[in-house]
Each structure stands twice: as structure tokens, then as C-alpha cells.
Amino acid sequence: MKRDACNKIIGAFLVFAGIGVSEVTFANDNTQISSQIFTNFSNLQVRDMRSDREGWQLDLKRFYLNLDHQFSADWTLKLTxxxxxxxxxxxxxxxxxxxxLEHRVNKQQTLKLGVAELPWIDYIARRVGYRYIDPSLNPKNQFAGPTDLGVHYSMNTDNFTVAAAAISGGGFKKPRIGERVDFELMGVWHVLPGLDVATGWYEGTRTLDKDENPRFHYAQRWNLALSYLLNNTRLGVEYAYNDNWTRVNQLAPDASDGWSVWASYGFKPGYSAFVRYDVSHPSRRLNPELKQDYFQLGVDWKATRFVTVALVAKKTEIDSLIIDQQQHEIGLWTMWNF
Structure with missing residues (x-):
């Protein structure tokens, strides 16, 4: 199994490398190949449990290979x-x-056709930062996915940003078309330089009613965030509420919610300290006592133009009437850009 998977990965890289060489050679620098790697070497301990995942081990959290081809000043192709x-x-x-495919309508408006970033997750990821350590509140708790197949529109002005997406709802891992179109909307008010107030909304079936699966509910999500990002300082808080996010084809309704607060400061060139705390309730109706706390603390160093290294400590605690579990992790996280 591992050998087959490795062969797939190597094969994909050879294919993309071949495309990259030919395009760069004959397209007059209109094509760029780049990659980004997230790794960590950390010690994981779970209280009162024994697991093969414990101890010092290496994780390849993400390996992105990017191809960007510019057909003209207004049309671009992106593959990742x-x-x-x-x-x-x-x-x-x-x-x-x-x-x-991305079409730049004008200086303020952009249209994307295909599997592209969803408005809310992309916006919050850039405000929180440190994606190579952990994703933000919504994707980390499976409240939302980062990209999806569809039509994506955005408009940016000095005072406001608005974005909308009409998508399949199936996500990027197994793209598929459902019985209806899902929608996501986002609006951001740039109150002052660096200070944003943002809100987002999602509604659809997430393809959970595909084929013979019944539809009892619509999946909905509401988001709200207040954040500050300027120079070397980040501050912010986000709230998310999901209604029937995984219960579209299940008779009993359920809901989940959570909030996240984060801060970071660049205390000298190339160095920053960061902290984050999340609280989530995965099942507000069916298991209201279930609660998950997540704490993150670290310092990162931009060692070179290509490599960033972070020393990070994490703690996750899950509580309910029958569960009391704690997980501790400490180690080195890295981001490589080529």
C-alpha cells in the first residue's frame, strides 16, 4: 500500500516536472513551477492511553506542487x-x-472557474497566519473545507471586500456534483488600516443527498470575525456556527459551534511569537456536553528565504460526561518554499 502510494506521488511529480520544464523553456517565462512543504518532528502524548502515534515522529502535513501559467494579462491557469x-x-x-482558470475582470474584480479557494477559509487563513502549524478554526474542526469546484467571484476596494461562490459542495478531495448548487458569501469592512470586521454565510447540501440519499436538512454555516493585521502584529477573534453540517441526510438534526482567538508579534526581524486558543462544541443538540479545547504557543524563525522553523507546544482536551482526554505535543514545525 505504501509503495503504491509513493509510486503515485513520484509519478505525479515527474509528470508535473516534465510539464514545467517544457513550459518554462518555450513559454517565455509565462509558466512558473513552485512547491511548499509543511513538516513537523514532534513528541505526542495522550493521557491514560497507549497509541502507535505517541512519541517522537515525523509528519508530512502538506506537500503542495504549484503550476501557474499566464495566458495573458487577464487570464491565468493555476494547478496545485x-x-x-x-x-x-x-x-x-x-x-x-x-x-x-482565473479571469481578472478589472483591478478590483476577479472571477475563478474550477476548484478554487472558498472565500471565508482563504480570508481567515491569511489573517490568522501560521497555516503550516495548523489550519484555522473551521477546517481544523471540519466546519468547512478550503476549496471547492464551482464559480468564484470577488471584488476588493479600499473600504470593502465581497466574495461569492456557487459550488458543488463536495470538496476538493473527491470532487463530485450533487443534486443542487451550494452557495457561500462573504463581506469584509476594512474599518481602519489593518482592522477588519468580516462575516460569512454558507448554505447547501454538500452533496450528502446525492444519488439515493434523502435530504432532511440543509447544511448552513455562519461566521463572524474581528481582526487586526498590520506590520508585525496580528490580533483576532472568530466565531463559527454550523447547523446540520453533517446531518443533511440524517433524520435527527444537530449543530456545532466554536470560537478562536489568536495573537502574534514580530519582536525582531525574522522572529515572531504567537499564541492561539480555540473552543468548539461538535454536537450542540445530540451531545451538548461534548467540548474540545485547543491551545497553541510558539516562536518561529525565518531561517532563510526558503525555510521557516517554529518551536511549538500544543494541548488538546476533549471533555464530556463519559470522556476526559488530554493530548500534549511539542516539537519543531517547518515550512519550505521553493
Missing amino acids: TDVQWQRQQDPTDVWFRHAY
Whole structure:
């Protein structure tokens, strides 16, 4: 199994490398090949449990390979492959995290066709930062996915940003078309330089009613965030509420919610300190006592133009009437850009 997965990965890289060489040679620098790698070497301990995942181990959290081709000043093609290899697991298949055509309508408006970034997750990821350590509140808790197949529109002005997406709802790992179109909307008010107030909304079936599966509910998500990002300082808080996010084809309704607060400061060139705290309730109706706390603390160093290294400590605690579990992790996280 591992050998087959590795062969898939190597094959994909050879294909893309071949495309990259030919395009760069004959397209007058209109094509760029780049990659980004997230790894960590960390010690994981779970209280009162024994697991093969514990101890010092290496994780390949993400391996992105990007191809950007510019047809003209207004039209661009973007492809991004995505691979994971977590501890004690086989490598994932090669996913297409991005596969879209982008049309620059004018200086303020952009249209993307294909598997592209969803408005809310992309915006919050850039405000929180440190994606190579962990994703933000929504994707980390499976409240939302980062990209999806569809039509994506955005408009940016000095005072406001608005974005809308009409998508399949199936996500990028197994793109598929459902019985209806899902919608996501986002609006951001740039109150002052660096200070944003943002809100987002999602509604659809997430393809969970495909084929013979019944539809009892619509999946909905509401987001709200207040954040500050200027120079070397980040501050912010985000709230998310999901209604029937995984219960579209299940008779009993359920809901989940959570909030996240984060801060970071660049205390000298190339160095920054960061902290984050999340609280989530995965099942507000069916298991209201279930609660998950997540704490992150670290310092990172931009060692070179290509490599960033972070010393990070994490703690996750899950509580309910029958569960009391704690997980501690400490180690080195790295981001490589080529």
C-alpha cells in the first residue's frame, strides 16, 4: 500500500516536472513551477492511553506542487497538487487542491472557474497566519473545507471586500456534483488600516443527498470575525456556527459551534511569537456536553528565504460526561518554499 502510494506521488511529480520544464523553456517565462512543504518532528502524548502515534515522529502535513501559467494579462491557469503523510498512516492520494482558470475582470474584480479557494477559509487563513502549524478554526474542526469546484467571484476596494461562490459542495478531495448548487458569501469592512470586521454565510447540501440519499436538512454555516493585521502584529477573534453540517441526510438534526482567538508579534526581524486558543462544541443538540479545547504557543524563525522553523507546544482536551482526554505535543514545525 505504501509503495503504491509513493509510486503515485513520484509519478505525479515527474509528470508535473516534465510539464514545467517544457513550459518554462518555450513559454517565455509565462509558466512558473513552485512547491511548499509543511513538516513537523514532534513528541505526542495522550493521557491514560497507549497509541502507535505517541512519541517522537515525523509528519508530512502538506506537500503542495504549484503550476501557474499566464495566458495573458487577464487570464491565468493555476494547478496545485496536495499530498499528506501523517504518522502511522499511508500517504494520501494526489489531490488537486486548486485547478482553475482565473479571469481578472478589472483591478478590483476577479472571477475563478474550477476548484478554487472558498472565500471565508482563504480570508481567515491569511489573517490568522501560521497555516503550516495548523489550519484555522473551521477546517481544523471540519466546519468547512478550503476549496471547492464551482464559480468564484470577488471584488476588493479600499473600504470593502465581497466574495461569492456557487459550488458543488463536495470538496476538493473527491470532487463530485450533487443534486443542487451550494452557495457561500462573504463581506469584509476594512474599518481602519489593518482592522477588519468580516462575516460569512454558507448554505447547501454538500452533496450528502446525492444519488439515493434523502435530504432532511440543509447544511448552513455562519461566521463572524474581528481582526487586526498590520506590520508585525496580528490580533483576532472568530466565531463559527454550523447547523446540520453533517446531518443533511440524517433524520435527527444537530449543530456545532466554536470560537478562536489568536495573537502574534514580530519582536525582531525574522522572529515572531504567537499564541492561539480555540473552543468548539461538535454536537450542540445530540451531545451538548461534548467540548474540545485547543491551545497553541510558539516562536518561529525565518531561517532563510526558503525555510521557516517554529518551536511549538500544543494541548488538546476533549471533555464530556463519559470522556476526559488530554493530548500534549511539542516539537519543531517547518515550512519550505521553493
